[in-house]
Amino acid sequence: MAKLKVKLLKLSAGRPVVILHKKFAEKSSLHVNDRVYIERRGKRIAAVVDIATGFLKQNEIVVSTEVSTAMKLKEDILIDIEPATRPKSLELIQKKLSCKKLSRKEFEEIIRDVVKNALTEAEIAYFVSAVYKCGMSMKEIAYMTKAIVDTGKRLNLKGKIVDKHSVGGVPGRTTPIVISICSSAGLLIPKTSSRAITSPAGTADAMETICKVDFTIPEIKKILRKTRACLVWGGSLNLAPADDRIIRVEKLLNLDPEAQLLASIIAKKLAVNAKYVLIDIPYGKNAKVNKKEAKNLERKFKKLAKHFNIKIACSLKKVEEPLGNGIGPALEISDVIKVLKREDSCHKLEERSLELAGKLFELTGKAKKGQGLKLARQLLDSGKALEKFREIVKAQKGKVKEIKKAKYKKDIKATKNSKIKEIKIQELNTLARIAGCPLDKAAGLYLHKHVGEEVKKGQTILTIYAESQIELKEAVKYYKRVKPIKFK
Amino acid sequence: MAKLKVKLLKLSAGRPVVILHKKFAEKSSLHVNDRVYIERRGKRIAAVVDIATGFLKQNEIVVSTEVSTAMKLKEDILIDIEPATRPKSLELIQKKLSCKKLSRKEFEEIIRDVVKNALTEAEIAYFVSAVYKCGMSMKEIAYMTKAIVDTGKRLNLKGKIVDKHSVGGVPGRTTPIVISICSSAGLLIPKTSSRAITSPAGTADAMETICKVDFTIPEIKKILRKTRACLVWGGSLNLAPADDRIIRVEKLLNLDPEAQLLASIIAKKLAVNAKYVLIDIPYGKNAKVNKKEAKNLERKFKKLAKHFNIKIACSLKKVEEPLGNGIGPALEISDVIKVLKREDSCHKLEERSLELAGKLFELTGKAKKGQGLKLARQLLDSGKALEKFREIVKAQKGKVKEIKKAKYKKDIKATKNSKIKEIKIQELNTLARIAGCPLDKAAGLYLHKHVGEEVKKGQTILTIYAESQIELKEAVKYYKRVKPIKFK
Incomplete structure (x- = not known):
């Protein structure tokens, strides 16, 4: 001393x-x-x-x-x-790293130390490695989920609370559309979203281009009393602080151990008291998981949800390119508004949003089996969903409006008559980030053409938007080097 | 941006x-x-x-x-x-985490990023986990060793350079004794040591109680020209900076993957141009490794050393309690001085030091096979080793002297007539650290009795030294709770 x-x-x-x-x-x-x-x-x-x-x-x-x-x-x-003396949880992490099973108490000890900052990021990395290499039993996943929820704040809402979540990997802002449709039919949806970490935009970044997203829990409750739905940033609410810290360490190596993914998602749903949860699982070559992994995830989600008395549905869908046309916070929210205003379906964004909303209607009993999609389409076509979206944005102190375009742009044109064969999602994401996303809200990409479409020589395939000429130049250079759009 | x-x-x-x-x-x-x-x-x-x-x-x-x-x-x-963009080495760490083999170029990439601080401690933890879970081939270990040496500074000495290293785990300061004996016979030994990380004292901490240990490379060369041996701190020399950083991350979880251990030790020997290396491998219940693991280590050390053209010997020894009486920087150096002055053999410290020195004499050809121990004992008994030690300490701007005892002490006494059955090393280390080691140089423990010895009721078994009464009290409390000394 x-x-x-x-x-x-x-x-x-x-x-x-x-x-x-x-x-x-x-x-x-x-x-x-x-x-x-x-x-x-x-x-x-x-x-x-x-x-x-x-x-x-x-x-x-x-x-x-x-x-x-x-x-x-x-x-x-x-x-x-x-x-400082060694936190006891280090021994437990060591135990897990030797692929031994941990008890409920042991998970509580680790998660408590994560939350109170007693473990460094390097120590958490060892825990993530252990989970990645050794996996976890369903029992262990349930223990961890419970520990994550118990160390966080809760929204403490009453009623038939509904939530949705996407396993992620494919750009396309379905969430604001699904929430608007479902809430316009009376469902109570306290949707919290994240900001971009490695992608060009999260739902919170996109919503922030037209309204506030950073609220306290009492403020969110006030919004919900008004509109029965919200689209806010979950990052500062401390709903699952252990999970937030663990995810940050996972992202370093783009690791996403299945056990952690399951615990993370279900914990966040428990923190808002959700009784009905829809999980969107896109799969395919350019997505996070393949078909087999998607089916396996579905099975495990169902098992874990049952343990916590949550009614769950999973929507598996083969998706191999961005759902909408825009990539980047403002460009994605533009797509959302176009769909809600019935101006444009924005490639597959409308179709997928309707499917998800329909599934939620069937899960909650708002529609009979097979009738959900029809109800969703009615609410979208009648303008009720748009009305609901305006209500939510207003409650979040914003306005549904045209967003100012970025200062600079560059059209990428086809060099010959051809057909689009493949669009590489990961490379498009990197391209959008080089152009300035998510910091520059209006920066990003606009896809004029999609997979399978014919292109004529000289036709614009993609527009890159940036707030500075340097970034635009860098982005064009990257595009030419990596060629994220493949032709036949 | x-x-x-x-x-x-x-x-x-x-x-x-x-x-x-x-x-x-x-x-x-x-x-x-x-x-x-x-x-x-x-x-x-x-x-x-x-x-x-x-x-x-x-x-x-x-x-x-x-x-x-x-x-x-x-x-x-x-x-x-x-x-910042992702360093490329993250992909390689991910590759290793999937238990794939890495090439020479890939190890160079990772080690370079470790040295230039491009990887965080959490990212290095993933690398350590990968090595821990997947192991490495001898080829990979050699690649990593080379990469570690190439990214560090070198001592660039000429001549028949000798070095020793202990795999560690058992307290007892043999190094200053072995170096003094061997150097008094003319061997050139540029010994660099570490400070305590989780133990109560490193050789550098112990030496620092009587002389300086923190020198630059040119200063060390000057010392070596004078005395042909030194006992300095290696921490600020940047001989193997990658290894220093990786070890820090390993220590978080007390991980010590075998591959990393091999690369770490051999890299540090290569950095000082050592041609002859003796590895001290204590094994047993309270040591780091058991007999089988010790033999396995020996085999691998020999293989790796051959690859780099180093003549190596390993000295395996069953050791299950501290070699000397003192634990803590000043108390351990006291033991060293007592042995060199022929005042006390300090339990098994003299015997083990002679064995190691003898092995080094045989390895370097200073003595014929079977004659090393005899030569070592002659040099110790004749006072030549003590003379050499005084020379080294003087060159390092210090003096061989009596060290002031700590302010407070507490004698732990036997409560009945009995025999000591076991001394738990890990718990003794913790006890010494609670008493103030390594920060308080004179704090620590003195063992009056060892395993197998008879004790009479009321006899002092152990003395705890501390610089404050609070620390002394805490240490006594810990002793009573954990009981690191077991009786028959």
Whole structure:
């Protein structure tokens, strides 16, 4: 244990952080991202180590506001510091890494440590590796799901709550359309969505081009009382904070262990008290899973949902190219508005949205088996869904409007008469991100042609939008190098 | 891409760091420890993200001196920032995580990214998991070893260079004794050691109680010209920086994949140009490996060493309790001095040190087969080894002296007449750390009795030393709870 003199800095880092002098850190075998205990007058908290020089003396410690507030520290006070003991959950992660089964209590221990920041990202990576290499039994998945829900906040709504979720991988903003259709028939849908992590846009990024998406739980409840549906960002609600942290570590390697995927989705549905859940599972060569994996996922979703008393349906669909024309926050929401206004079906976006809405009607008993699609189409054609969408956007302090196009654009044209053979989703996503998505909301791509369509020499196939000429240039360069659209 | 206004702060973090405003980070889907590119006038570097509020505005970015120096940034300048692209080595880590073999080029790619900080600790954890779960072929181990050496500095010494290494796990400071004996016979031994990470003391911590251990490479060469041996800290020499980073991540979970262990040790020996290497492999119930694993390790060490043209010997020994009496930096160096001064053999410390020195004499041809032990004992008994040790310590700006005892101590006494059955090494290590090791150099434990010895009621078995009463109390509490010494 060593004594150090406190230096305050108005740095709130979102977690307790201390900055130590490099020499002191070396002597104490402490490294960046290590954990230490800070102790004073019997009070003790854990903090993450950052290391600096020039900035402080060897016997000084700079603390973030999270530390100074919790410990009531003032400038020049002396505090004790010592390396933090190993969290017990590390042994459990080690156990899982040897492919042994964990108990309910053991999952609770790990998930609790994830939430209270007692585990570093590297330690969580070991847990993800273990789940990836060893898998989990259905019992273990249920334990983990429960632990994730129990360590998060809940929406605590009453009534017949409905939710949908897509396993993801294929661009196309069906969610705002499905939610508008279903809610216009009276279903209660508190939809929380994510922002883009590796894709050009998440539903939250897209909605944000026309309204607010960042609300507190009481604000969301107020919106729901008005409109019985919302389309908000789930990221700041802390519904499943353990899952949020684990997903971030998974994304580093684009790992998505099946067990974690199941627990993650069901936990988020339990946090909003959903009783009816529809899972959208696109499969195919350019999607996340193939047909066999999709069927296997369906079986496991059903098993896990049963355990938690959720009525579930899965909609498996072969999809191998973007559902709509636009890719990017504003361009995707434009597609949504066009479909709702009946101006354009936007390739397969309308068809798929209707299918999903129809399935939800049948699952909840709003429509008899085989009649869901018909009801969905009626609500879309009659303008009721559009009306509902306007209501939701208004409640979220926005307006359904034309979105300003990006400053620069480049049309990519066909160099010969041909037919489109394949559109590579992953490469299109990268292209849209190079063009500026998701930071530049109006940046992105517009597909004029889809798989199977004829193109004539000189016809525009794709338009790239960007807010700066540099980004546009970079995107065009990438397009030419990678050729994400294949011709026959 | 977004533009942010630079705020300077005299923070040198040892790596390029930027602090972003929480709101900006959320909108850009950036998180603590993510990597971003900073760009200005065609110059571009990667930096690690930290997040804060209060401290800066949404459109501002605080940069560490590593960033401001490299990019020549001034206060209020506008710079571009964008999420960093995935390093290519992530795909290779993913490949290894699927248990596929990697090529020489692929190992070079991964190790290069580890060294230039392009991989986060979580990403390195995935690599360690992959090696842990899938193992590596001897070919792969050789590729990795070579990549680790090639990305580090080298000592570039000429001559018949000798080195030793312990696989570790059992306390007992044989190294200073072995090096003193062997060097007094003329062997050239540039010994670099580590500080304690999870143990109460490393050789560097122990030596530091009587001399300096932190030198630059030119300083070490100067010492070697004088004394033909040194006992320095290897941590700041950058001999195998990739390995240093990987080991830190392994330690989080106390993982020590065999392939990594082999590559790590041989790489460090190659970096000092060692031609003769002795590996000390203690095995047994309380050691790191059992007999079978020890034999297996020996076989692989021999194979890998042959590949790099190193003459190697392994010394397997069943060891199930600390070799000496002291545990902790100062207490262990006291044992070393007692053995060298012929005052006390300190349990099995003298015997094991002589064995190891003898093996080295036989390996290097200084003694005929079967005659090494005799030569070692002569050099110890004649005082030549002590003389050599004094020379080394003097060259490292220190003095062989009595070390001041810690302020507080507590004798643990036997409660009945009995015999010691077992001493649990891991628990003793934890006990010593609770008492203040390695930060408090004089803290630690002194074992008055060893396995198999008779104890009488009231006799002192163990003394705990600490620099504060709180730590002493905590240590005694831990001793009583865990009972690391078992009686018959």
